Amino acid sequence: MLVAFSVAPSGDGELTRQGPADSVSQAVADAVRVVAESGLPYRTDAMFTTVEGSWDECMDVVRRASEAAGRYGSRVSLVLKADIRPGHTGELDGKVARVQRLLDGS
Known part of the structure; x- marks a missing residue:
């Protein structure tokens, strides 16, 4: 399965003791570090991190x-979208490659 997710803290947090006006870059970096250390294939862009694995693996990483x-922060906003397709792997790159071939006229 593929899971695209985005997390953002708000409110006062134990690390910054600052309000929600702070940049969330460090919080996002810490979240993406968890994904990277999981060993699962992933890709991060400006809006989401997409991870590929089994249901349990992906949900554990998101958690x-x-x-x-x-x-x-004192709360977290989580946006999540999943493509649950049993029996398929390599779709993190495969989906993009299929579209690119069509764009290239192949």
Whole structure:
């Protein structure tokens, strides 16, 4: 499965003791670090991090990434979209490659 997610803290947090006007870059970096350390294939862009794995693997990573971001605020906003397609792997790159071939006229 593929899971695209975005986390953002708000409110006062244990690490910054600052309000929600702070940049969330450090919180996002800590969340993405959790994903990277999971060993699962992933890609991060300006809006989402997409991770590929089994249901349990992906949900565990999303939970831990949310917890990491949550250290910067009293609450966390989580946006999640999943493509649940049993029996398929390599879709993090495969989906993009299929579209690119069509764009290239192949």
